[in-house]
Amino acid sequence: MGEHHGPAKGLTRWLYTTNHKDIGSMYLWFSxxxxxxxxxxxxxxxxxxxEPGLQLVDPGFFNQMTTMHGLVMVFGAVMPAxxxxxxxxxxxxIGAPDMALPRMNNWSFWIxxxxxxxxxxxxFMDGGGPNFGWTFYAPLSTEYAPPSVTFFIFAVHIxxxxxxxxxxxVIATILNMRAPGMTLMKMPLFVWTWLxxxxxxxxxxxVLAGVVTMMLFDIHFGTSFxxxxxxxxxxLFQHVFWFFGHPEVYIMILPAxxxxxxIIPTFARxxxxxxxxxxxxxxxxxxxxxxxxxxxxxxxxxxLAGELFFMYATMLIAVPTGVKxxxxxxxxxxxxxxxxxxxxxxxxxxxxxxxxGLSGLMLAIAPADFQYHDTYFVVAHFHYVLVPGAIFSIFAxxxxxxxKWSGHYVNETLGKTxxxxxxxxxxxxxFPMHFVGLAGMPRxxxxxxxxxxxFNMISTVGAFIFGFSQVFFLFVVVKTIRDGKxxxxxxxxxxxxxxxxxxxxxxxxxxxxxxxx
Amino acid sequence: xxxxxxxxxxxxxxxSSTALAEDAQRWGVNMTxxxxxxxxxIYGLHMDxxxxxxxxxxxxxxxxxxxxxxxxxxxxxxxxxxxENTLLEIIWTVIPVIILVIMAIPATTTLxxxxxxxxxxxxIQVTGYQWKWRYEYMGEDLSFFSNLRTSQDEITGRSQKxxxxxxxxxxxxxxxxxQKIRFIINAADVIHAWWVPALAVKKDAIPGYNNEAxxxxxxxxxxxxxxxxxxxxxxGFMPIVVHAMEPADYERWLADKREEAAVLRELMxxxxxxxxxxxxxxGVYQRMCVACxxxxxxxxxxxxxAGSPVATGDINAHLDLLVNGVNGTAMQAFGEQLNDLDMAAxxxxxxxxxxxxxxxxxxxxxxxxxxxxx
Ligand SMILES: [Cu+2]
Numbered sequence: 001m002g003e004h005h006g007p008a009k010g011l012t013r014w015l016y017t018t019n020h021k022d023i024g025s026m027y028l029w030f031s032x033x034x035x036x037x038x039x040x041x042x043x044x045x046x047x048x049x050x051e052p053g054l055q056l057v058d059p060g061f062f063n064q065m066t067t068m069h070g071l072v073m074v075f076g077a078v079m080p081a082x083x084x085x086x087x088x089x090x091x092x093x094i095g096a097p098d099m100a101l102p103r104m105n106n107w108s109f110w111i112x113x114x115x116x117x118x119x120x121x122x123x124f125m126d127g128g129g130p131n132f133g134w135t136f137y138a139p140l141s142t143e144y145a146p147p148s149v150t151f152f153i154f155a156v157h158i159x160x161x162x163x164x165x166x167x168x169x170v171i172a173t174i175l176n177m178r179a180p181g182m183t184l185m186k187m188p189l190f191v192w193t194w195l196x197x198x199x200x201x202x203x204x205x206x207v208l209a210g211v212v213t214m215m216l217f218d219i220h221f222g223t224s225f226x227x228x229x230x231x232x233x234x235x236l237f238q239h240v241f242w243f244f245g246h247p248e249v250y251i252m253i254l255p256a257x258x259x260x261x262x263i264i265p266t267f268a269r270x271x272x273x274x275x276x277x278x279x280x281x282x283x284x285x286x287x288x289x290x291x292x293x294x295x296x297x298x299x300x301x302x303x304l305a306g307e308l309f310f311m312y313a314t315m316l317i318a319v320p321t322g323v324k325x326x327x328x329x330x331x332x333x334x335x336x337x338x339x340x341x342x343x344x345x346x347x348x349x350x351x352x353x354x355x356x357g358l359s360g361l362m363l364a365i366a367p368a369d370f371q372y373h374d375t376y377f378v379v380a381h382f383h384y385v386l387v388p389g390a391i392f393s394i395f396a397x398x399x400x401x402x403x404k405w406s407g408h409y410v411n412e413t414l415g416k417t418x419x420x421x422x423x424x425x426x427x428x429x430x431f432p433m434h435f436v437g438l439a440g441m442p443r444x445x446x447x448x449x450x451x452x453x454x455f456n457m458i459s460t461v462g463a464f465i466f467g468f469s470q471v472f473f474l475f476v477v478v479k480t481i482r483d484g485k486x487x488x489x490x491x492x493x494x495x496x497x498x499x500x501x502x503x504x505x506x507x508x509x510x511x512x513x514x515x516x517x
Numbered sequence: 518x519x520x521x522x523x524x525x526x527x528x529x530x531x532x533s534s535t536a537l538a539e540d541a542q543r544w545g546v547n548m549t550x551x552x553x554x555x556x557x558x559i560y561g562l563h564m565d566x567x568x569x570x571x572x573x574x575x576x577x578x579x580x581x582x583x584x585x586x587x588x589x590x591x592x593x594x595x596x597x598x599x600x601e602n603t604l605l606e607i608i609w610t611v612i613p614v615i616i617l618v619i620m621a622i623p624a625t626t627t628l629x630x631x632x633x634x635x636x637x638x639x640x641i642q643v644t645g646y647q648w649k650w651r652y653e654y655m656g657e658d659l660s661f662f663s664n665l666r667t668s669q670d671e672i673t674g675r676s677q678k679x680x681x682x683x684x685x686x687x688x689x690x691x692x693x694x695x696q697k698i699r700f701i702i703n704a705a706d707v708i709h710a711w712w713v714p715a716l717a718v719k720k721d722a723i724p725g726y727n728n729e730a731x732x733x734x735x736x737x738x739x740x741x742x743x744x745x746x747x748x749x750x751x752x753g754f755m756p757i758v759v760h761a762m763e764p765a766d767y768e769r770w771l772a773d774k775r776e777e778a779a780v781l782r783e784l785m786x787x788x789x790x791x792x793x794x795x796x797x798x799x800g801v802y803q804r805m806c807v808a809c810x811x812x813x814x815x816x817x818x819x820x821x822x823a824g825s826p827v828a829t830g831d832i833n834a835h836l837d838l839l840v841n842g843v844n845g846t847a848m849q850a851f852g853e854q855l856n857d858l859d860m861a862a863x864x865x866x867x868x869x870x871x872x873x874x875x876x877x878x879x880x881x882x883x884x885x886x887x888x889x890x891x
Contacts, residue, residue, distance in 0.1 A: 322573075322613045447754070
């Protein structure tokens, strides 16, 4: 087919673009900016916890930091990063020219910066920003919230709208725009996991919108959904929130499964083991994720039958998750493995995510959860699944596909340095949290009893190592884009998939005529 | 000579082993076994599932590291090509299911036990407030608040932190050992969670709910815990202390409390001089108000008391504010937290201290009448 125009010039290129690669890049840069911002909040928290006593910040501000750290990392860093990857990769992986709904794509990105500007601006408002934790339990987030909560609600609405539009786009693209011959069961797993993730998003983001709207009504229009004094129910809030919140944690991990399933076979030089079982396992995890929400609420006093149901259902999730891990390990078994940066991040992903999964299994045991719940053990658990889970998979993806995006190879020494710094920093930060949690330290406290002092000091040191390694990551990426070695089309010798059939950097428009599969 | 050396050697060993014990407390890495049958059961479950996880980890990571060493490029040029095996997939689906069933059975029994709150010997109502706990011994006409005792100076580092930093209260919950105690747990404002690790009791305190939990403590001792659910600014500063005593000691403690109450009732009927009210009021202020209003009434979380239009205005409006609080702010209704005498005293004190110089006062009976008229 004929020539295509290249990108427009100047700022309007980015403002008006409907190109999936431009939008993908913007999502990724935005998410990285949010990652650094959320990281700064985390470092404020860790600095205050360096030793017992109140040193740096007021407890009220500390609560704003824990809240903002969570919200920014979940909604600003992890989710947009995956949407960015979806934008860049899904059309290229299925042989489509672009996303199915390009104008909506532009819109779903561009409302995000406004949502976050609004949310972060609450920190400067009278009474401060949201201070009720990223789970914003009522009535702390309604009757007792600072006035800025209304802006928080509005920001969440915008983020939700953005996510829903992104999800619709992913589904429309995957179901309608696959190249001839690209049957569903031939799709790369990244595409599969994103398809399932997109359905999860469409199912639960409206629930989140619903719960914040109920809050809005309680705060401004005199309803009492969550106000016991008015006949409402604070526990209802938690049920609705976690009906969104539990699938949400899978939204943050399923695409990561897809990434690992792309990278590990490449560097093991062996096809992914159990492709079909991977697809089924992902689907079962997604379905189960709708019936386990109350395992976040084992201590609210749900009846014994409910407690048992949610305990069994939660334990069951370990089965498909185990299948995935076993498949990755078997993919490596009797391969011919090399350890380039993306592979290092992927191996660390499998190991550390498994550790997070195992502590999750411990948390599923409801009676034991009475001791774990709301302690640093939980903090350790979800940081193990989110940092070396979601974040490491995103790093792996960037190192793996950056040559394709930018046309330049990443310097392996720099990449590996970033890996080892992150790996060490992360474990120093989060491993000791298991110990203080088991020893009885509650989460979300600005000051703690003396017996927790030593491990907290270690965690803080690790957090600063981890934090500053991410500035180094920025340096590595910029250096690669600026003056990395020129990359070939087939960036990695063992890699398979349509994206490697186009030159590097990928042209502005790819697959204007569908490839043959 | 030998004997002497033996003894000094033993001394050194005991000394170092107590140091070790302290270290273990500092470098605590595991859940407490606790002092109740339930807490031991939970500890057992925790260790079982932990060892299962270790086992799974050893197998999975073992295969992984084996592959990483034996099947790396420099050792194996050619990779195998197998990529499917239904039998294997079935095996690694079924084995985890079996492990889960093995774990689920004891977990279910323990859970049933935890939920069996029937036939308690003592009922105690636990209420969470921002940021303190209130305990009411049902059927005893006995209730009190339990506040953090650690001083602001320790928290801000102006003085040495004590041994039980942040885990000490002015008035602990006192309970007898060997009796089944049922806690009925709720909250007055936001959600809190009452948690004492040694008892393995953690239950959310939720406005509008009466959650139940129970414990039977085997060993006398002092057990410390904290609020476990984020409840606002001072969530980290509302500890729990449970003092478990032999039943006989507990009875003595109860008798003392009854006596105290009787003395207080007598006091309430008396008339106090202005100076007496001032002294008493200062104590109440230091205990109940200083955290929000500052040592010199300069304010903080709360508005300034020094020069406050309320504290220098109409005395009944002032009393009304103290009794009923200011809705939707951190200024709570102190009507149920302070007895009438303390209320009168703190009111009198704050009207004259901090340069307010009003010089007027109320008696306990005035507070009583005000409340009764409400
Ligand atoms: Cu609390």
